[in-house]
Amino acid sequence: MTAVLVGTDGASIVRRMLRRWPLGLLLLLAAAPYSALPVPGLLDGPLGSPGSLQLIALCLIYGGLATSYDLLLGHTGLLSFGHALYFATGLYATDLAMLELHLPFAAAVLAGIGAALLLALLLGAASLRVTGIGFSMVTLAFAQAGAILVQRDPGGLTGGEEGRAVPADRLPGALVGIGNTANLYWIALAYLVLVLAVVRWTVGSPVGRVLAGIRENERRVEVLGLRPYGYKLVAFVIAGGLAGAGGAVYLLLTGGATPQAASSDATLALLVMVVLGGSGTRWGPLLGGLLYTWAAHRLGDLANSTDVAGLPAVLRVPLSQPLFLLGALFVAVVYLLPGGLAKLPARIRTTSPLTSLPASRSVRGE
Amino acid sequence: MGTFVLLACTGLGLGALYFLIAAGLSLIFGLMDVLNLAHGALLSVGGYAAWWAATGGGMSCWLAVPFGTAVGTLAAVLLELALVRPLYGRPREQILATVGVGLAVPALLAGLWGADARPFPQPAVLAGTVRLLGAVVPRDRFLLIAAALLVLLALRLFLARTRYGLIVRAGVADRAMVTALGIDVRRAFTLVFAIGGAAAALGGALAGLYFGSVSPDQGPGLLIFAFVVVVMGGAGSVTGAAVASVVVGLVQQFANYYSAAGLGDLAVVVLLAVLLLVRPGGLTGRLA
Numbered sequence: 071m072t073a074v075l076v077g078t079d080g081a082s083i084v085r086r087m088l089r090r091w092p093l094g095l096l097l098l099l100a101a102a103p104y105s106a107l108p109v110p111g112l113l114d115g116p117l118g119s120p121g122s123l124q125l126i127a128l129c130l131i132y133g134g135l136a137t138s139y140d141l142l143l144g145h146t147g148l149l150s151f152g153h154a155l156y157f158a159t160g161l162y163a164t165d166l167a168m169l170e171l172h173l174p175f176a177a178a179v180l181a182g183i184g185a186a187l188l189l190a191l192l193l194g195a196a197s198l199r200v201t202g203i204g205f206s207m208v209t210l211a212f213a214q215a216g217a218i219l220v221q222r223d224p225g226g227l228t229g230g231e232e233g234r235a236v237p238a239d240r241l242p243g244a245l246v247g248i249g250n251t252a253n254l255y256w257i258a259l260a261y262l263v264l265v266l267a268v269v270r271w272t273v274g275s276p277v278g279r280v281l282a283g284i285r286e287n288e289r290r291v292e293v294l295g296l297r298p299y300g301y302k303l304v305a306f307v308i309a310g311g312l313a314g315a316g317g318a319v320y321l322l323l324t325g326g327a328t329p330q331a332a333s334s335d336a337t338l339a340l341l342v343m344v345v346l347g348g349s350g351t352r353w354g355p356l357l358g359g360l361l362y363t364w365a366a367h368r369l370g371d372l373a374n375s376t377d378v379a380g381l382p383a384v385l386r387v388p389l390s391q392p393l394f395l396l397g398a399l400f401v402a403v404v405y406l407l408p409g410g411l412a413k414l415p416a417r418i419r420t421t422s423p424l425t426s427l428p429a430s431r432s433v434r435g436e
Numbered sequence: 437m438g439t440f441v442l443l444a445c446t447g448l449g450l451g452a453l454y455f456l457i458a459a460g461l462s463l464i465f466g467l468m469d470v471l472n473l474a475h476g477a478l479l480s481v482g483g484y485a486a487w488w489a490a491t492g493g494g495m496s497c498w499l500a501v502p503f504g505t506a507v508g509t510l511a512a513v514l515l516e517l518a519l520v521r522p523l524y525g526r527p528r529e530q531i532l533a534t535v536g537v538g539l540a541v542p543a544l545l546a547g548l549w550g551a552d553a554r555p556f557p558q559p560a561v562l563a564g565t566v567r568l569l570g571a572v573v574p575r576d577r578f579l580l581i582a583a584a585l586l587v588l589l590a591l592r593l594f595l596a597r598t599r600y601g602l603i604v605r606a607g608v609a610d611r612a613m614v615t616a617l618g619i620d621v622r623r624a625f626t627l628v629f630a631i632g633g634a635a636a637a638l639g640g641a642l643a644g645l646y647f648g649s650v651s652p653d654q655g656p657g658l659l660i661f662a663f664v665v666v667v668m669g670g671a672g673s674v675t676g677a678a679v680a681s682v683v684v685g686l687v688q689q690f691a692n693y694y695s696a697a698g699l700g701d702l703a704v705v706v707l708l709a710v711l712l713l714v715r716p717g718g719l720t721g722r723l724a
Binding site for chain 2: 196197203204207210214218219334335338341342345388390391392396397400401402405408
């Protein structure tokens, strides 16, 4: 009997320790630049090499972006197709504040985030007038207008197709050069932690509970005497501001602003990330963002590899198009993996007979 | 005066193109609550099939355009049966699945025929221009306007005079009630998908004539304005879509000419924002 008690006690300690796993993972991630661990297959170089850090940092940024997007999709039930617009606004506004207004870096970042917040407020106020799928269409139209504007290069500001490089002389010295990739990596990690904190805080706050109510049944929230419009706008602006901050970090990491960030493909990619990971879950969007970004980069390598070039045309043509693979992956996720990766353990648990047996026994015991 | 007439004809031609895409989109959206993001892919399929028939297949333009339309219709039916129908009653998953197709199909076309625009052969009849009220207007504009008017007329007749049209109209108004009456709305779904796909593919083939080329990103690019048209016109309303596409096409052309190029696209979106702030339901007030 005592052995059983000790056993459960030990299990509860382990469980308590396991609950702290995000902290442990964070420490591990923070220490990654000091590690020379080779990760063959996953990364090109050892873990701490600038190339690997660059890719991981990119994955972290997209993990953060996907998490910010899920504040809308998973937590409020708003299917926006324009999230990349706010990301691109943060990206371009930060760059332009340095290039055109000659602001110092920190002020430029604030200007970039401010621009994203303001745009999210304006366009959110208009698009949230429409509910349901109409909202998706309107956000898509706005985002596409932004993408066209960036492409057309008004007044030589955005640089059109080429984009605009970040002015290296205006950046702090510790953020320039390949030798300082670790610093950029830590900034990306800090951004991810910030997004997770803000999203969790929002979801847990009284506003977050109203947002969950809106997701479940908007009419019921109205009947309670609350106006969903204002709450949805708050969520939209917070998510837009977080995406804008992501744009500023992305600018540092890639050293410039390019129009691909504003394209509708960019928003669809965020959507794929969230759905792949599992929308409305705590870690799902992050996981989806990491996996998708990593896969997109490795798929790009695969598409250009000599192995693919040697295949017969039936296989070569689809495999050489990363977007085809991503689209196909997306359809597969929707059908084969409802709820995303985050729901996968629970799904396996409910379908596997080995684990369902003890559960039924315990029910009988009660 | 000449410039004005030319801009009006070009704007109407563009509006006709938008209407061909938006009509199917609007019906699918109104009936099924599905935002069909693969609609642009159907347009691309139609455009490329017509292009292939006219260049590699050796067909004349008058055969190539119906061929492209037929291929697009077939693709739409396949899409509905294979991907949209299994997710019946789950609109969000249906949207997500069509997103995947909308990404994959243009990528596949780019893989098959390259990412660059391919020149679309223009028949001699359409190559010339017509003098109209002092303006020199290319003939293909009139073909587009005529095709859109025919589709509008056919759709209105179909919706008003046939049994299936009745089911579709009733389904747009209240799908639950139609289902409760024991009518299989799913067959109407497939039919609407086929009609929408046919109109989009026709639009794709005619876009090849209008722009003089086909390219993989043509479909997704036009799709955005079709969305604007659907929202402006009100979901499920074919007439609303027709009015809105004329407005969008004209505003775009005139704003592009009288201000800097590219501002026309922006003007359309600003117009949409203003309309939504004033009338959230669009012109016909049909959007929930």
